[in-house]
Amino acid sequence: MDDISDIEAWLKSDYPTAYRTACLVLRDPIEAQDAVQEAFLRVWRFRSAIPAGAGRKAWLYRVVVNACVSRIRSEQSRTGRDDGDVGLERFPDLAPSPHVVAEHSQLAGDVIAALADLPESLRVPIVLRFYAGLSEREIATAIDRRPGTVKSRLYEARQRLAHDPRLAAWASTSDVLEAEAR
Amino acid sequence: MSTDLTDEDLTAALTDAAGTYPVPESHRLDEELADAVPEQPWWQRRGAQLTAVAAALVVGAVVVGSLGSESGPSSMRSKALLSNPSAEAGGGTTGGTTGAAAPPPGSSLSDIDVGTTFSTEKTQGVGGAVAGTAGPGGVADGARVVKTGAMTLIVADGKVGAAVAKLQKLARDNRGYLSEQQTQELGDAPSATLTMRVPVARFDAVIETIRSKGFGAKVVSVESSGRDITAEYADTAAQITSLQAARARYLTILNGARTIGEVLSVQQRIDGVQGQIDRLEGSRRVLANQSDLATLSLSVSEKEGERLIEGERSGFAKAWHDAVDGFTSGVQALIAHSGRALLVLLVAAAALVVGRWAWRVARRRLI
Numbered sequence: 001m002d003d004i005s006d007i008e009a010w011l012k013s014d015y016p017t018a019y020r021t022a023c024l025v026l027r028d029p030i031e032a033q034d035a036v037q038e039a040f041l042r043v044w045r046f047r048s049a050i051p052a053g054a055g056r057k058a059w060l061y062r063v064v065v066n067a068c069v070s071r072i073r074s075e076q077s078r079t080g081r082d083d084g085d086v087g088l089e090r091f092p093d094l095a096p097s098p099h100v101v102a103e104h105s106q107l108a109g110d111v112i113a114a115l116a117d118l119p120e121s122l123r124v125p126i127v128l129r130f131y132a133g134l135s136e137r138e139i140a141t142a143i144d145r146r147p148g149t150v151k152s153r154l155y156e157a158r159q160r161l162a163h164d165p166r167l168a169a170w171a172s173t174s175d176v177l178e179a180e181a182r
Numbered sequence: 183m184s185t186d187l188t189d190e191d192l193t194a195a196l197t198d199a200a201g202t203y204p205v206p207e208s209h210r211l212d213e214e215l216a217d218a219v220p221e222q223p224w225w226q227r228r229g230a231q232l233t234a235v236a237a238a239l240v241v242g243a244v245v246v247g248s249l250g251s252e253s254g255p256s257s258m259r260s261k262a263l264l265s266n267p268s269a270e271a272g273g274g275t276t277g278g279t280t281g282a283a284a285p286p287p288g289s290s291l292s293d294i295d296v297g298t299t300f301s302t303e304k305t306q307g308v309g310g311a312v313a314g315t316a317g318p319g320g321v322a323d324g325a326r327v328v329k330t331g332a333m334t335l336i337v338a339d340g341k342v343g344a345a346v347a348k349l350q351k352l353a354r355d356n357r358g359y360l361s362e363q364q365t366q367e368l369g370d371a372p373s374a375t376l377t378m379r380v381p382v383a384r385f386d387a388v389i390e391t392i393r394s395k396g397f398g399a400k401v402v403s404v405e406s407s408g409r410d411i412t413a414e415y416a417d418t419a420a421q422i423t424s425l426q427a428a429r430a431r432y433l434t435i436l437n438g439a440r441t442i443g444e445v446l447s448v449q450q451r452i453d454g455v456q457g458q459i460d461r462l463e464g465s466r467r468v469l470a471n472q473s474d475l476a477t478l479s480l481s482v483s484e485k486e487g488e489r490l491i492e493g494e495r496s497g498f499a500k501a502w503h504d505a506v507d508g509f510t511s512g513v514q515a516l517i518a519h520s521g522r523a524l525l526v527l528l529v530a531a532a533a534l535v536v537g538r539w540a541w542r543v544a545r546r547r548l549i
Contacts, residue, residue: 008446015442020200029203037442044446049545111199130189131196162187167195 039067058141110166122157329476331406335399342372373483385476
């Protein structure tokens with residue numbers, strides 16, 4: 001692929017997004033930092049295998065997602081809990097502190113809480129699609145599933161979020177504001 | 183209760199949620215080490231070099247093993263001659279023999295390597311104490327000299343095999359060995375071409391022994407040369423020491439690295455230094471081997487046979503005979519090397535299959 005400086009620049013530019021993606025998946029900044037560091041080290045070590053062009057973003061997030069999932073799995077085996085799909089309750093609640101959330105909006109806290117209630121199989125695609133900005137095809141590559149599977153998971157995740165009362169309250173407010181604006 | 187969540191809603195919501203996680207400082211040391219080591223080409227990377235060395239060792243071991251266990255009338259006769267100096271090649275009914283003679287009895291490749299290393303260290307130690315004194319081979323203790331030579335010998339009819347056996351014994355007596363041997367005992371002009379490796383200190387004595395009347399061979403020509411590589415060897419060793427110290431410092435820094443940027447930068451430096459150390463270690467070993475053991479190329483042939491052939495043929499007859507000889511030699515060489523080439527090809531194919539499999543496994547693990 002490109003020369004070493006290009007890879008460095010690419011990794012540096014994608015680090016914040018990858019780190020926050022891992023945060024949304026794991027909801028633990030420390031675990032997320034370790035996961036992304038491990039993922040980036042893998043990418044660096046196997047830099048000769050990085051695909052050229054647009055595919056490399058999906059490739060990077062596949063490594064990041066796998067690092068996150070590995071951490072979830074190891075946490076499962078450590079605690080001896082395995083109920084199939086993985087919930088965020090495996091990790092201690094290290095979500096942003098209330099004052100940090102307050103600096104952004106109440107919405108942020110509600111979204112994080114709503115994401116926490118999603119299983120990993122739905123949480124990962126929704127984060128990759130609407131935060132990391134991956135296309136459905138790229139998500140399919142990142143999670144090693146068919147595009148049709150990605151589409152159905154995204155649909156289900158949206159449905160669940162749409163029925164979440166915390167987001168419903170926010171959406172109502174949003175509707176009112178939009179109506180007032182009109 | 184249901185909410186209509188649009189893509190924009192979700193994007194805004196997740197971006198807002200993600201924004202609550204501050205991105206940690208990750209490139210502190212990276213900026214300090216901004217002058218990154220440029221990426222090395224694949225053939226200079228440590229992994230590639232180690233793989234190549236390992237492949238070469240495997241192929242070498244297989245080839246040496248196959249030569250050691252080689253069987254057949256020609257090789258059996260050759261071994262008989264070498265193991266029995268009194269045997270003569272007078273009844274020559276065998277074909278040519280190509281191969282490398284084994285190192286001294288009781289030793290293996292690893293033994294030779296260990297012995298070489300020991301000898302090197304010992305010489306250096308003595309040299310440090312009494313620098314400037316001349317050793318038995320005319321080489322100052324502590325000095326490193328690469329000695330090479332070539333001799334052409336003529337022996338009586340039917341004595342090529344005996345001469346080869348004597349040279350084998352001479353090498354053994356001087357703690358050396360025949361690294362290459364090619365004998366042609368069939369036909370009108372039996373001959374042998376040998377490469378003898380003996381300790382540098384005994385190089386001159388070996389040449390004198392061959393030249394002595396008691397050896398039973400007429401020396402037609404002698405060439406010898408020496409090259410002092412003491413400075414080159416010392417410089418290589420000093421560079422290795424310096425790089426090893428640098429690697430130790432980087433490893434200390436790596437232990438304290440806390441972020442992705444730190445680890446990447448330091449690991450990159452360590453890889454670069456390790457690559458240089460590996461290359462220099464290889465050079466040092468080559469220099470040590472060359473300066474520990476002198477190389478003497480020997481050509482043995484029968485005078486009468488040469489005179490007879492050259493005297494009887496001339497013009498077209500000689501040209502035709504040369505052509506037939508060349509064709510025969512070429513076919514013999516092809517047959518002689520085909521087994522080894524096939525073996526190397528098989529090993530290479532096996533290595534390729536294993537490599538592809540390992541690569542697939544590594545790639546699967548990576549992602």
